[in-house]
Amino acid sequence: MNNVSQFNSKETIQAKACEWIAAIDRGLSAEESAALQEWMAANPSHQKMLFEMARLWDDMSVMHALQGLVTYQPHKTPRRVNKWLAAAAVLAVSVTGALSWNMLSAIEPTETVASVTQESATEIGEQKTVLLADGSKVFLNTDTQIRVNFYPGFRQIELLKGEAHFDVAHDPARPFTVFAGENAVTAVGTAFNMEFTRDNAFELVVTEGKVRVSQQSVSDSTTTAERNRAPLPIELEGVMVFAGEQALVKESVSARTALTQSEIAQSLAWQDGQIVFTGQQLNKALDEISRYTQVKFVIDDDRIIDTRIAGYFRVGDINGLLAALENSFDIQSYQDAEQNIHLHRADSSI
Incomplete structure (x- = not known):
């Protein structure tokens, strides 16, 4: 139904x-x-x-x-x-x-009507905080883009790519909805983190309050008239996600996972300019690091693919990363003429 x-x-x-x-x-x-x-x-x-x-x-x-x-x-x-x-x-x-x-x-209307449209983006390796017209704050991670449209009865934000943390100003009369891919997250006053992962899926972490996830989308071709046709509906059968929970959202919402305070802090460490790894495979860790730099990594030695990486790394600190890989995991590197960084075991003949 x-x-x-x-x-x-x-x-x-x-x-x-x-x-x-x-x-x-x-x-x-x-x-x-x-x-x-x-x-x-x-x-x-x-x-x-x-x-x-x-x-x-x-x-x-x-x-x-x-x-x-x-x-x-x-x-x-x-x-x-x-x-x-x-x-x-x-x-x-x-x-x-x-x-x-x-x-x-x-x-004329007795109240001043404000319609605010703005776009904000970050380059690779850049992070910044954006203050919205309603007092909400959006912290944009690397290579992220948002589009904001505020109307009298609702607040509409599109996460076009990347990752952002939303600290929503409380306003029960104007729902705050973030569209990402084919889904949307709606809140009245709360805080949550959204990160695009793959194929229009995004990872959701709610840090305060609660949000409702529903299947909605805003097409780039949607006209102003169509967007104004009605306030954004909230589906009654949407899934509620509460503070301290994490979920992967695509066509549906995955099973919600309860996070510890330590896990929440690790997932939001990027806001302090850090990346935290707690046993991720090397290739997955390199994918995450690559979000913050133009440098490309190449694994030349299959023996190191399954190496589990743990530790705190500064965003964009490639030299610190390579030093840690060599000192803690016996992984060496060299840079080729195209500035790509190749990784291999120390005892490799490469």
């Missing part, structure tokens, strides 16, 4: 308003114009939401077109109809101080 949470009244109005804005943008037919007038007349909040959504639109011509459509009057009083039409005409040119506050609030 695939149950989806129902939008509340405000969200339903917002979704319909977005559909009307998209229709205004392409041009209304006579029938659509009449239907829009009827919809606006049905409830004063309908018109208010239309203006809110128009403010988020990329093209200001939509706002001008909408202002020209404001011809209805919810109260059947001739005097107030004249005031309404006069206010609409004035607004089409400029809003002046002669309008009363009550008159202005009937035309």
Whole structure:
């Protein structure tokens, strides 16, 4: 059974308003114009939401077109109809101080509507913290890219590649959803880490609070109108992941694993510029190290592939890594003309 949470009244109005804005943008037919007038007349909040959504639109011509459509009057009083039409005409040119506050609030939203779009990325070997408009913090690991879109009713972030830790500002009225591949993680106020692994799968570690994982995606080709069509739904059958738990997410959520405080600290050690290995095979360890450097590693000796690596290594400290491999694991190295680093056992004839 695939149950989806129902939008509340405000969200339903917002979704319909977005559909009307998209229709205004392409041009209304006579029938659509009449239907829009009827919809606006049905409830004063309908018109208010239309203006809110128009403010988020990329093209200001939509706002001008909408202002020209404001011809209805919810109260059947001739005097107030004249005031309404006069206010609409004035607004089409400029809003002046002669309008009363009550008159202005009937035309414009009473709250300032903020639509924030930003993109942030790091190069290979670079890390940085990004402060979002809502007060949330995102710590980007090496070779990571995110895209942020904030709307009145929801906060949307896309993890396009790499790894990021999200410290979410508490705002129950605006769900915070991070899309990665074909899945999404939604939180209200919490902290969690997401890392792309392979084939659009990502590893999730929740460090505070709880999150809901659901199967959702945001296509690069999705238009602003489609993204505004409705707030992001949270599937009732999504999987809850709690603080101290780890899960691999792809088409479904793997069995959740409870982590110790030490294990959580190790998984987040990259935020302190460290990589921690606790018995990983050499090739896996080198894959992780390669995320932070342009240097390529080549294993020339099959006998060292299964070598288990343990220890703390500084991000980008290749010399320190090679010294540790030689001193602790009897693995030597040399660099070829293309700057690739070759690894082999000390007693190898290579």
